[in-house]
Amino acid sequence: MNQFVLTQGSSEELRLFPHILELGIVKNSSIRLNAFPKTSSDGIKIFCVLEGKFEWCVDKGQYLLFPGDVALILPRQEFGSGNGVLEIGSFSWMHLNIRQNGNDEILLSAWSSLSETESSAISKILLINSSPVLSKFYEAGKILKSIQNELSGQEVGYRARINHQIDELFILMTRHLTRQTNSGRDFPKTFMNLEQALRQNLSHQWTVEEMAALVGLGTTVFNEKVKSYSGFSPINYLINIRISEAIKLLKRPDKNLTDIALDTGFYSSQHFSTTFKKLTGYTPSEFRKNHLSKK
Amino acid sequence: MKCIITIELGTNAVRVFAFDLNGNIIGSLKGYYPTFHTEPDYSEQDPDQIFLTMLYVLKNLLNDTIHSKKYKVACICFSSSMHSVLPIDKHGNPLGYAITWADNRAKKEAQSLKNSSAGRSVYKATGTPLHPMSPMMKIAWIKNNDKERYRQTSKILPLKSYIIQQLTGEYMIDYSIASATGLLNIHKIKWEPDALKFAGINANMLPDLVPVFTSAGKLKKAYQTSLGLSADTKIIVGSSDGCMAILGDGVKGEGMATITIEDSGAVRVMGGKVLQDEKQRFFNYLLTENCYVSGGPTNNGGVIFEWLTRQFGDFKNPFDIDHSMQELINDASKVPVGSDGLLFLPYLLGERAPIWNANARGVYFGLNIKHEKTHFVRATIEGILYEIFSIGKTLEEHRNIKSLSINGSFGTIPFCTQMIADIYNKPVRLRQNFQSVSFGSFLLSATEMGIYKSLDEAAKTVFLPDQYLPEKQNHKAYMKYFKIFERLSTRLAPEFEEIANLQ
Numbered sequence: 001m002n003q004f005v006l007t008q009g010s011s012e013e014l015r016l017f018p019h020i021l022e023l024g025i026v027k028n029s030s031i032r033l034n035a036f037p038k039t040s041s042d043g044i045k046i047f048c049v050l051e052g053k054f055e056w057c058v059d060k061g062q063y064l065l066f067p068g069d070v071a072l073i074l075p076r077q078e079f080g081s082g083n084g085v086l087e088i089g090s091f092s093w094m095h096l097n098i099r100q101n102g103n104d105e106i107l108l109s110a111w112s113s114l115s116e117t118e119s120s121a122i123s124k125i126l127l128i129n130s131s132p133v134l135s136k137f138y139e140a141g142k143i144l145k146s147i148q149n150e151l152s153g154q155e156v157g158y159r160a161r162i163n164h165q166i167d168e169l170f171i172l173m174t175r176h177l178t179r180q181t182n183s184g185r186d187f188p189k190t191f192m193n194l195e196q197a198l199r200q201n202l203s204h205q206w207t208v209e210e211m212a213a214l215v216g217l218g219t220t221v222f223n224e225k226v227k228s229y230s231g232f233s234p235i236n237y238l239i240n241i242r243i244s245e246a247i248k249l250l251k252r253p254d255k256n257l258t259d260i261a262l263d264t265g266f267y268s269s270q271h272f273s274t275t276f277k278k279l280t281g282y283t284p285s286e287f288r289k290n291h292l293s294k295k
Numbered sequence: 296m297k298c299i300i301t302i303e304l305g306t307n308a309v310r311v312f313a314f315d316l317n318g319n320i321i322g323s324l325k326g327y328y329p330t331f332h333t334e335p336d337y338s339e340q341d342p343d344q345i346f347l348t349m350l351y352v353l354k355n356l357l358n359d360t361i362h363s364k365k366y367k368v369a370c371i372c373f374s375s376s377m378h379s380v381l382p383i384d385k386h387g388n389p390l391g392y393a394i395t396w397a398d399n400r401a402k403k404e405a406q407s408l409k410n411s412s413a414g415r416s417v418y419k420a421t422g423t424p425l426h427p428m429s430p431m432m433k434i435a436w437i438k439n440n441d442k443e444r445y446r447q448t449s450k451i452l453p454l455k456s457y458i459i460q461q462l463t464g465e466y467m468i469d470y471s472i473a474s475a476t477g478l479l480n481i482h483k484i485k486w487e488p489d490a491l492k493f494a495g496i497n498a499n500m501l502p503d504l505v506p507v508f509t510s511a512g513k514l515k516k517a518y519q520t521s522l523g524l525s526a527d528t529k530i531i532v533g534s535s536d537g538c539m540a541i542l543g544d545g546v547k548g549e550g551m552a553t554i555t556i557e558d559s560g561a562v563r564v565m566g567g568k569v570l571q572d573e574k575q576r577f578f579n580y581l582l583t584e585n586c587y588v589s590g591g592p593t594n595n596g597g598v599i600f601e602w603l604t605r606q607f608g609d610f611k612n613p614f615d616i617d618h619s620m621q622e623l624i625n626d627a628s629k630v631p632v633g634s635d636g637l638l639f640l641p642y643l644l645g646e647r648a649p650i651w652n653a654n655a656r657g658v659y660f661g662l663n664i665k666h667e668k669t670h671f672v673r674a675t676i677e678g679i680l681y682e683i684f685s686i687g688k689t690l691e692e693h694r695n696i697k698s699l700s701i702n703g704s705f706g707t708i709p710f711c712t713q714m715i716a717d718i719y720n721k722p723v724r725l726r727q728n729f730q731s732v733s734f735g736s737f738l739l740s741a742t743e744m745g746i747y748k749s750l751d752e753a754a755k756t757v758f759l760p761d762q763y764l765p766e767k768q769n770h771k772a773y774m775k776y777f778k779i780f781e782r783l784s785t786r787l788a789p790e791f792e793e794i795a796n797l798q
Binding site for chain 2: 217232
């Protein structure tokens with residue numbers, strides 16, 4: 001087995017890049033037992049298959065990866081070979097130290113030049129995505145190779161270039177994931193997926209950028225498509241879902257209005273109350289009274 | 296100036312139109328609502344989201360167009376999809392989501408009744424095919440499989456009744472929607488005891504049965520205020536989308552049929568008599584007393600061509616299905632009639648009329664080495680329309696059809712309209728970009744207001760300007776293929792069943 005690994009703390013090359021925990025490449029020419037057990041750790045890991053084929057477990061699923069395929073392992077997800085075997089072939093990987101805030105949102109830290117909204121949209125898509133395998137995503141292997149070259153060459157500007165390339169990797173991964181789930185051919189299905197994502201994270205303060213990124217469209221085209229398909233702007237459609245869910249919660253006597261407001265994504269009970277009245281003609285408490293009392 | 300507002304509660308969206316008293320459209324808006332499929336056979340919608348979406352869209356239309364132009368809303372008339380089922384508790388709150396027409400969970404209930412002699416007499420009395428779409432079957436399913444929900448149920452409403460009740464407080468069901476529940480004796484216009492018994496409910500659990508012209512009381516105060524409407528705005532219960540579509544095309548009396556092709560499709564005729572079919576292939580719904588809308592529905596309309604487009608369209612821009620469809624149709628128009636012998640059975644979603652076989656599947660037949668992509672495209676369109684023709688042909692066993700009108704997004708594509716004229720060998724009329732369902736609601740409202748003496752008189756004013764005439768040569772060619780199509784559709788039944796079991 002040939003292996004080349006840089007590790008934070010022991011490799012001088014990574015001194016200027018505290019966010020890179022590990023960067024490596026492996027070429028394995030014979031099957032090795034117990035060489036690739038399942039482990040989990042903080043941070044994000046990206047594994048790019050270069051040669052051969054590997055059967056890997058990510059989280060609870062099992063996946064077969066071929067050259068060009070990439071496994072994306074999110075913080076605390078289990079990753080490794082199901083039976084611990086390291087198969088024949090070659091792959092490269094990078095392990096990044098990523099912080100998460102209280103909502104588990106992934107924060108791309110000081111090294112990143114992405115804006116806050118962009119990085120939040122990327123985080124949302126990586127977290128919502130259900131398949132950890134990006135198939136035929138050759139760009140990732142190329143970027144890891146290029147980062148390795150920059151680290152060993154240390155030519156002028158290498159620090160900036162490496163950090164740019166990590167950003168680039170995140171952007172491309174996000175775009176690849178949305179294209180993988182949305183073929184760009186079936187808007188009704190795509191809209192249904194979006195609707196599901198919104199409902200599952202209704203308390204999140206969604207922006208149009210995040211919603212558009214989830215669908216894999218630019219905001220202008222996204223606005224047009226949603227408007228012509230649903231009759232509503234994306235934000236008004238979201239408000240529609242919020243109030244519909246609130247109506248259901250109001251019919252349950254055990255929840256207080258502030259909780260309902262926050263659960264359904266309103267930033268205050270005042271904001272909830274005005275919006276609710278505007279759309280339904282009743283304030284939330286009037287509505288609750290009408291529906292809880294016996295007619 | 297007075298205006299009439301029509302509200303169409305469709306499968307995926309609510310469409311609100313405002314008409315002046317001459318039937319010109321002043322404004323229109325739509326609002327989408329989702330359908331949930333939590334199990335493969337399930338198809339459900341959130342009644343509160345539908346109500347909210349309807350309010351939101353209505354309010355926007357009133358504020359944007361109606362109030363600013365100083366129109367006074369004389370009435371609001373409803374239409375909706377058929378066959379929905381919403382149980383509510385004693386407080387009037389929904390018990391879960393509404394079950395829509397497309398829901399197939401009640402397969403067993405439908406099968407058991409269809410195979411019995413009781414089934415035959417229930418179909419004769421109610422006119423609704425014994426199929427999982429029928430509310431009678433869905434209610435029986437709830438009784439058999441969701442005992443807690445059944446126990447808490449105080450009333451069972453179609454979605455439209457729930458929406459109207461939210462607005463006015465009145466529980467009402469119109470003749471048309473009632474006649475599509477499988478529970479109404481359409482000859483006596485009374486709830487049918489045997490059907491109620493099968494469903495496991497009594498008549499008190501259903502809304503009040505009323506004619507389509509009935510006003511459902513006053514808007515609640517809160518809605519008068521928030522919508523800016525006066526207390527005397529009439530809320531007319533209206534009819535079903537199917538009945539409104541045929542009325543909106545001006546069909547009243549015999550000799551004409553209306554073809555609707557959206558995602559799914561239907562061929563309908565109107566007449567004074569119930570169309571009794573020994574093979575139970577048709578529905579018979581009531582528009583008014585002694586006025587029956589009869590016909591057959593297909594699952595496989597425009598949705599099949601959309602499927603084809605998603606597989607083979609070029610999609611130069613993401614999600615631009617309209618453009619991709621047009622390109623494919625341009626290709627198809629260059630292929631000769633009959634697609635050089637490539638034949639397509641469109642049963643990707645199983646089929647209702649006329650073969651009523653849920654196991655039916657799609658087939659390309661007659662494929663040879665010279666066929667190209669464009670042949671597949673043309674054959675697919677021809678197959679969808681052969682199916683539409685086979686419904687019309689079975690209807691002609693009972694009724695004389697001299698001419699056709701057509702509506703719906705797929706049927707009104709000029710290439711398709713011409714093909715229908717050719718296959719049927721009858722002239723076809725339509726109005727481009729026209730909403731027949733909403734116009735039917737307008738005619739019904741205007742009749743209620745006394746602008747027309749009767750629905751007959753209202754229907755006579757409808758003028759459909761575009762006419763497509765059949766080409767004799769094309770008709771002859773199509774008929775050679777249709778003969779094979781028709782035979783395959785029934786002959787393959789054993790193979791359909793076997794392959795469906797493997798899927």
